[in-house]
Amino acid sequence: MFERRQPIPIAEAVKKIMEYEMQGVTEPISIEESYGRFLAEDLTATCDVPHFDRAPYDGFAIRSIDSSDASASHPVEFEVVDHIGAGMVSQKLIAANQAVRIMTGAMMPEGTDAVVMFEVAQAYEKNGIPYMSIKREFKAGENVSFHGEDAKEGEVLVRKGTLINPGIQAMLATFGYNQVPVAKKPLVGLFATGTELLEVDEPLVPGKIRNSNSHMIAAQIERAGGAVQYLGKLPDVFDTCFTAVKNALDKVDILITTGGVSVGDYDFLPEIYEKLEAKVLFNKVAMRPGSVTTVAQHNGKLLFGLSGNPSACYVGFELFTRPIIRRMLCSSKPHLRIEKAILETDFPKANPFTRFVRSSAYIECGKLKVTPSGLDKSNIIMSLAGANSLTILPGGTRGFTKGAEVDVLLLEDQAGSEWPW
Amino acid sequence: MFERRQPIPIAEAVKKIMEYEMQGVTEPISIEESYGRFLAEDLTATCDVPHFDRAPYDGFAIRSIDSSDASASHPVEFEVVDHIGAGMVSQKLIAANQAVRIMTGAMMPEGTDAVVMFEVAQAYEKNGIPYMSIKREFKAGENVSFHGEDAKEGEVLVRKGTLINPGIQAMLATFGYNQVPVAKKPLVGLFATGTELLEVDEPLVPGKIRNSNSHMIAAQIERAGGAVQYLGKLPDVFDTCFTAVKNALDKVDILITTGGVSVGDYDFLPEIYEKLEAKVLFNKVAMRPGSVTTVAQHNGKLLFGLSGNPSACYVGFELFTRPIIRRMLCSSKPHLRIEKAILETDFPKANPFTRFVRSSAYIECGKLKVTPSGLDKSNIIMSLAGANSLTILPGGTRGFTKGAEVDVLLLEDQAGSEWPW
Numbered sequence: 001m002f003e004r005r006q007p008i009p010i011a012e013a014v015k016k017i018m019e020y021e022m023q024g025v026t027e028p029i030s031i032e033e034s035y036g037r038f039l040a041e042d043l044t045a046t047c048d049v050p051h052f053d054r055a056p057y058d059g060f061a062i063r064s065i066d067s068s069d070a071s072a073s074h075p076v077e078f079e080v081v082d083h084i085g086a087g088m089v090s091q092k093l094i095a096a097n098q099a100v101r102i103m104t105g106a107m108m109p110e111g112t113d114a115v116v117m118f119e120v121a122q123a124y125e126k127n128g129i130p131y132m133s134i135k136r137e138f139k140a141g142e143n144v145s146f147h148g149e150d151a152k153e154g155e156v157l158v159r160k161g162t163l164i165n166p167g168i169q170a171m172l173a174t175f176g177y178n179q180v181p182v183a184k185k186p187l188v189g190l191f192a193t194g195t196e197l198l199e200v201d202e203p204l205v206p207g208k209i210r211n212s213n214s215h216m217i218a219a220q221i222e223r224a225g226g227a228v229q230y231l232g233k234l235p236d237v238f239d240t241c242f243t244a245v246k247n248a249l250d251k252v253d254i255l256i257t258t259g260g261v262s263v264g265d266y267d268f269l270p271e272i273y274e275k276l277e278a279k280v281l282f283n284k285v286a287m288r289p290g291s292v293t294t295v296a297q298h299n300g301k302l303l304f305g306l307s308g309n310p311s312a313c314y315v316g317f318e319l320f321t322r323p324i325i326r327r328m329l330c331s332s333k334p335h336l337r338i339e340k341a342i343l344e345t346d347f348p349k350a351n352p353f354t355r356f357v358r359s360s361a362y363i364e365c366g367k368l369k370v371t372p373s374g375l376d377k378s379n380i381i382m383s384l385a386g387a388n389s390l391t392i393l394p395g396g397t398r399g400f401t402k403g404a405e406v407d408v409l410l411l412e413d414q415a416g417s418e419w420p421w
Numbered sequence: 422m423f424e425r426r427q428p429i430p431i432a433e434a435v436k437k438i439m440e441y442e443m444q445g446v447t448e449p450i451s452i453e454e455s456y457g458r459f460l461a462e463d464l465t466a467t468c469d470v471p472h473f474d475r476a477p478y479d480g481f482a483i484r485s486i487d488s489s490d491a492s493a494s495h496p497v498e499f500e501v502v503d504h505i506g507a508g509m510v511s512q513k514l515i516a517a518n519q520a521v522r523i524m525t526g527a528m529m530p531e532g533t534d535a536v537v538m539f540e541v542a543q544a545y546e547k548n549g550i551p552y553m554s555i556k557r558e559f560k561a562g563e564n565v566s567f568h569g570e571d572a573k574e575g576e577v578l579v580r581k582g583t584l585i586n587p588g589i590q591a592m593l594a595t596f597g598y599n600q601v602p603v604a605k606k607p608l609v610g611l612f613a614t615g616t617e618l619l620e621v622d623e624p625l626v627p628g629k630i631r632n633s634n635s636h637m638i639a640a641q642i643e644r645a646g647g648a649v650q651y652l653g654k655l656p657d658v659f660d661t662c663f664t665a666v667k668n669a670l671d672k673v674d675i676l677i678t679t680g681g682v683s684v685g686d687y688d689f690l691p692e693i694y695e696k697l698e699a700k701v702l703f704n705k706v707a708m709r710p711g712s713v714t715t716v717a718q719h720n721g722k723l724l725f726g727l728s729g730n731p732s733a734c735y736v737g738f739e740l741f742t743r744p745i746i747r748r749m750l751c752s753s754k755p756h757l758r759i760e761k762a763i764l765e766t767d768f769p770k771a772n773p774f775t776r777f778v779r780s781s782a783y784i785e786c787g788k789l790k791v792t793p794s795g796l797d798k799s800n801i802i803m804s805l806a807g808a809n810s811l812t813i814l815p816g817g818t819r820g821f822t823k824g825a826e827v828d829v830l831l832l833e834d835q836a837g838s839e840w841p842w
Contacts, residue, residue, distance in 0.1 A: 032639070035644075051625055085617075086615055086729075087618070089627050089628040103685045103687060151803060157806065165640065165644075166638075166735070168806045170634070170637035172636065173621045173632060174630070175631075176622065194526075195509065207473060207509060210595055212592070212595045215452055215453075215590045215593065216587045219585075219590040222456050230453075264524045265524055266506040358588075363760045363789050366761040366763065382578065384588030386588070
């Protein structure tokens, strides 16, 4: 009467998916649009930084050699022969005991090799000509930012696969990357299945619920860095479903369906995979929630058959689909980051299978702590709102008590893990 | 010769800014666009969830009273009179010892009050009519998800000011929020000043550098949740600058300038504030970098005069501008989140003023650790790329050694702090 499915371990399921070496595609976009995208190439320095010796302070640029005799009892006087701000270049040739008044960021005038900050100079005029004097020696290079001090041309500064943050934006601008090579967002198609589903703007009727999974998954795709193509709800007619799935595969990089993958009487997906002649990588995983997650491959495209149950759907996406999206964004750490945390509440339920508990991770007194973000019934969406992590409670355990050390997967983190299992 | 400025403590500077009770504006947008935005109103349940008693498993819905005599030696038989999936509603009136074959998510047929999972039922046919039998009693309510069990109509589920994550997207869909009341992104105008600045696509020339601050700040504005209006570079002509700033104020919610706020010979901003008759809240803060940050107010708009120095600019934005943006996004925790961390490298430099060190915070063995993300010269943008935090080293200290407990401000975090100082 039921189809018997053989659950496989989580690590094996993830491995089967990651064997498909989906490649990232480079897309050049303008620097204005690149924040929050992923670098598709290593970011290299296109010039030395600074690309000239520069004054890091407001003051007077001098030839240090002229200051060698300066002391409290023997001030040395300089004639101030020029005055430059950042962006200006002095045209003067600096002779002995001459100085240039210089502002932060300006290029050191030729021949000068030290900057006397205003605070330690005595400035005055004689016959309308500006002078300044100092009471100590300045060493060659004192208060100078040197050419190439921050970066050398050709140096790799940031590795490909890195999320572009404000600091990287600054670097891109510094090195003239008006066009930035970022990873094209993989296009993830999304079908919902289920006769019970209403659209968000439809009124409730008995027995039906609004389709929340598609909106949730769409946001998860965006969080992972993908682009969403919502393809609508699949009707309850096999041929229509089959054609819709088949046609969608040509238009997207990855295809997700929610619902219809279990062994229920109205679950069409297994038959669709069969008729497509898709290779089913697995259709049951030893985990809760999400055990009925099915992943198949057809003509080099991956089909993720996620559960219709919101929690199972959520977890299935994060464990199985996210790493493929991140891989296509050139990440070398495509999996959710895993960390140790202290469990802050008892979790008395036994775990025959490894359980992923939606939870809220937070730092307290410098330590990572975690607490379930709501009841753990798999049909309760409420707990998803407060979840920033999934606590892993390994299978074969008899429950956990407050204070236990547990593994958590961090959902909002961008650093990632190479392999969390 | 120099203007003497009186530095004020950081907390006082932040307080002066936050006294301007900038209000968030509600903008209704479609649910498809709401991921990553901030709720402008509390999210309340518009119906009970579930809004009908539902089967949480595949099985048979029965009247529990009919099972009261069931035991291993005395199985009780039920006639299966209907078959429903999720979204279907049984039209049958269930009489004694009748059952309905039911799929997960379907509405409990009238009169039934328990679900017998397939695994514990014996199903068979007699004369083409389906039957099933059970060998134990089922209690009223057993394996039923009750009407209103997850949420009650009118209940506040998520507070305003919360960032919309995938779980909240699911809730919005569940409760029919096709239009979502989010906080309008404050429009932040951005001018760069400095003769030394080239555009990103211009070739380098002696003494000039590409404008990296505007791109960095634009990304910081986006990270904070604001919208960017880049207004270009201000030329070195006072009247033109003045008019540009004055006109921009009418078009944006917040105005940021980078550079020109110090006491250098080419720093125009102080004069512009004066001619505008803007009220300068402060023009020097007891901190490094960023001490010359100036904040002024004119006709209810805030003007942030950030330093032209990249690091100072970065820090000034995060400490002073970000909380105003978050306030306008309805957040009750608008400041950067502060946490305790273990310093993982020596920091021998003395701190006459409180120092914000660009750093990389990470969790190791369940503990938050932090290490400077590069050299701490204030003109080095390289260290900004790896920074996800600012380590606070209080003023009046003689340096720190590895293992010390320090405060860190987390730049990528979305939870925020009510008040970090």
